[in-house]
Amino acid sequence: MKKKILLALLASAAALTGCANMESLGSDQEVVAAANQSCRQMDQKNTITHQYDGRMAIIRQGLPTQVGGQTLNYQVYKTKDMNAWAMPNGCVRVYSALIDRLNNDEVRAVLGHEIGHVALRHSVQQYRTNRGVAIALSAGGALGSLVGLDGTGSDLMQQVAYSAISAQYSQALETEADNYSVDLLLKEPNGKQKALAMASALKKISTGDADSGIMQKMFGDHPDTSKRIKNVEDRVAAAGNVK
Numbered sequence: 001m002k003k004k005i006l007l008a009l010l011a012s013a014a015a016l017t018g019c020a021n022m023e024s025l026g027s028d029q030e031v032v033a034a035a036n037q038s039c040r041q042m043d044q045k046n047t048i049t050h051q052y053d054g055r056m057a058i059i060r061q062g063l064p065t066q067v068g069g070q071t072l073n074y075q076v077y078k079t080k081d082m083n084a085w086a087m088p089n090g091c092v093r094v095y096s097a098l099i100d101r102l103n104n105d106e107v108r109a110v111l112g113h114e115i116g117h118v119a120l121r122h123s124v125q126q127y128r129t130n131r132g133v134a135i136a137l138s139a140g141g142a143l144g145s146l147v148g149l150d151g152t153g154s155d156l157m158q159q160v161a162y163s164a165i166s167a168q169y170s171q172a173l174e175t176e177a178d179n180y181s182v183d184l185l186l187k188e189p190n191g192k193q194k195a196l197a198m199a200s201a202l203k204k205i206s207t208g209d210a211d212s213g214i215m216q217k218m219f220g221d222h223p224d225t226s227k228r229i230k231n232v233e234d235r236v237a238a239a240g241n242v243k
């Protein structure tokens with residue numbers, strides 16, 4: 001059911017992309033302000049756990065703490081869904097099931113990917129692309145309910161949350177975020193092995209349990225997931241003799 005709605009949304013987005021007036025839509029500042037609200041609302045709706053703080057501290061060691069003028073802040077939600085997302089204000093949220101299932105290198109690669117979305121300002125771009133979706137539905141609330149928000153936020157807020165949480169960045173943006181993570185990890189000791197963890201994380205996420213959540217539902221049988229995996233493997237192979 002969810003998937004059908006999401007696919008319909010995507011189809012409307014594709015149909016409407018051409019009509020948007022880019023200049024008039026969501027400035028960076030507006031998008032960041034909306035993200036602040038969305039992130040607070042998500043934190044209220046979910047159960048934040050500190051059970052993983054020790055492991056997260058190890059995993060995050062050496063990753064950027066600030067990108068694009070935003071300070072990254074992390075929380076872990078206790079949930080059986082496998083997901084991770086970032087909003088343009090630097091709010092990065094990781095779901096406990098993802099940390100349970102992935103090893104440290106794989107979680108680190110996923111964090112690199114999420115940091116990439118923030119650094120490359122994907123939310124701003126995607127909001128501008130997705131703007132037509134909300135208009136087509138005539139309600140941000142419908143989007144919000146898909147990702148567990150209560151629909152009380154602004155249209156922009158719903159959009160920002162929707163893009164981040166439902167992993168509905170375009171495949172091009174997903175690949176850019178994968179590449180950001182791979183390039184970041186290639187600079188580290190054992191860089192190739194660390195960067196390849198992006199590919200194995202994608203494999204694990206895409207073969208998760210049937211109830212492992214929206215990310216798996218979207219990516220599980222998605223042909224583009226195998227393209228993303230191959231892109232990561234090719235990029236690492238092309239990196240030559242990095243240590």
Ligand SMILES: [Zn+2]
Pocket residue numbers: 113117167169174177
């Ligand atoms: Zn992503």
